Amino acid sequence: DAEITQSPRHKITETGRQVTLACHQTWNHNNMFWYRQDLGHGLRLIHYSYGVQDTNKGEVSDGYSVSRSNTEDLPLTLESAASSQTSVYFCASSDGTDTQYFGPGTRLTVL
């Protein structure tokens, strides 16, 4: 069955380190998204991509970057992790029908 996976599921890192969270989907969807979810906030969009070599900033993109070298993967990089980036990160994909399919999430703690 097609699916969307994220790794690692849990990550603890230190302030200032570079961290990359992986997202892989096997639906062959063109659109992929990264969100973060924090207590007191809804899911907030970080970055998104319409296809290979395309990336776009979302509403909370500062301190994050993405790259899209193939259809299946959209890794999220925290260039210099900060404690404010402690959160649960969700990757999602869409085939353009407006419905999004979410991964299981990565819980990131920045100490």
Add this chain to the structure above:
Amino acid sequence: SQKIEQNSEALNIQEGKTATLTCNYTNYSPAYLQWYRQDPGRGPVFLLLIRENEKEKRKERLKVTFDTTLKQSLFHITASQPADSATYLCALEINSGGGADGLTFGKGTHLIIQP
């Protein structure tokens, strides 16, 4: 951009009753509105999408209404069961151009169905 309000208080409903959740939004009228379910430790799961020209949509025990005048959607679960206990999220396109630019979510309503 949109601002979405959902009742942040937990909603306790007795098993067998109908649960009704509310989603209010401001600013521009969206082309559609979506509802997702989220269980603890998991990603959101899509439930229903209703478009601006649809007043009501049903799927099994679920019903969604969309009132663009009131800027409100109601989400109903009939004959509720303890397994329906979860957080329910309302989502709209983040820009008026459509959902390809991503979604904006409400904070969710935590629904508890008591046996």
